[in-house]
Amino acid sequence: MITLNTDNSTISEVDFSSKTNLLDEYLKKIEARDLGFYKLHEDKETLKKVQEFADQNRNKYDHFIVLGIGGSSLGTICLQQSLTHLFKAPKLFVLDNIDPTMLSQIEDVIDYSKTLFIIVTKSGGTPETLSQYYYFREKVPQENFVFITDPEKGILREIANKENIPAFEIPENVGGRFSVLTPVGLLPAALLGLNIADLLQGVEEAWNNKELAFKLATTQYLLSKEGKNITVMMPYSQRLIRLADWYSQLLAESIGKNENTGITPVKALGVTDQHSQLQLYNEGPKDKLLIFIEVSDLGPTLQIPENPISYLKGVSFNKLMQTELEATRQSLTKNGRPNITIKLPAVSEKTLGALFLHLELSVAFLGEFYGIDAFNQPGVELSKNLTKEMLS
Known part of the structure; x- marks a missing residue:
């Protein structure tokens, strides 16, 4: 305790x-105010969906890359640092900036065909994250993308619906900086083999x-x-x-x-x-x-x-x-x-x-x-x- x-x-x-x-x-x-951040443990259906997706995809890829910023990235970085090996070559990379050096150097260490890209934006329209997505979508097979975004609105949700890309929901009543224990953090954690039910x-x-x-x-x-x-x-x-x-x-x-x-x-x-x-x-x-x-x-x-x-x-x-x-x-x-x-x-x-x-x-x-x-x-x-x- x-x-x-x-x-x-x-x-x-x-x-x-x-x-x-x-x-x-x-x-x-x-x-x-009907805020959702303190009720996330009650959502057993989302937990099940995230766990099933992670179990099906964990061993299909050499690397996972999260594209997100602020509340869409900081919790995931914390989970990885806190609960995985500090020095073993990381399987997960979080690109939470648009620095061109960072974007170009990640390409030196991954094989696009063996990398799953997780695109995270609460609004579905974060310009930094969307610019990253459009950069990588020219190089990455469509089946190597999964989205985490608003249930109904935003550019990312429109793309998911149009192109049949898997997309997890960030509850509408959970703000971005409170979203670490929604699929925003749960999906990367589950892909890393962490126990998200315990979270x-x-x-x-x-x-x-x-x-x-x-x-x-x-x-x-x-x-x-x-x-x-x-x-x-x-x-x-x-x-x-x-x-x-x-x-x-x-x-x-x-x-x-x-x-x-x-x-x-x-x-x-x-x-x-x-x-x-x-x-x-x-x-x-x-x-x-x-x-x-x-x-x-x-x-x-x-x-x-x-x-x-x-x-x-x-x-x-x-x-x-x-x-x-x-x-x-x-x-x-x-x-x-x-x-x-x-x-x-x-x-x-x-x-x-x-x-x-x-x-x-x-x-x-x-x-x-x-x-x-x-x-x-x-x-x-x-x-x-x-x-x-x-x-x-």
Whole structure:
């Protein structure tokens, strides 16, 4: 079970208690919007369809390529980094940019006839993703495409219907940055052989423990009112570094509204960024909250060999990493720097699915605290429209 420790948050229990009565009120408001991101574990039919497609196609291809950006890619990247081998040659590539060097170099390492292209766009009209699709469709057999898009509208849905290309649905009531546990993330995960049923079981477990997400949101909201409106996510696990990328979009797009509302997300990695960012967090401006992601089971126990450094004798890498986390936590606390810890028993499909929902639900609660719509992104649309005007 995932836990949240707020002992070092600098927020008193009195302040926490003053907000507890809002949980049910805010939850009713969220549920009244008929949002789908917290109900995905109930959709057994989609789970079955995704699993069947993956089982039929997993061994037919040498590589899988996802074309998508933002919410259509970051969750998949996190799933791959967190739950597959860190160094074996990847079977899945995610092309989440239109950099021509990246597009040309991917062609150096794949055989088009042995590659399945997964085209992902919630709207069906994302120009970056469509431009990639049109580039590759000139080179790739049509049967090597599968789409993930809106159930009814958009260019991609029109192409799927016209050309009989398999297409999975992103539920209309699930926003892009909340879509990791729809076919957007489930299909690539299933093709990689991950247990997608466990991912969704994690969602159910998190939904039954809504208090964690509410307390996380309460912490961030109360601290932001004190001027601490930067949240640093710092996993102490190499496997979870891309979780911070996914969370950055979730937090920034959901809460950055109305000119004066927002929490700036920052990514850090333990222990690596103790040697690059920790100085700032300990002695710089007191405008940050650090969220540590701690993992009880870091994997195989590896002993540090005999050496002349006395304090390392008889120590495993596992213990060293956990000790450095605790030392970092204590140093921040002694300097009056707010920090909290989300603790996972292990990195697995179930815990990652639960963590996704905890974080998604926390930004939904944050939206209620601030009185804003956490599910739109009007600031993104202006840039899109200007791009179209400039190219027209």
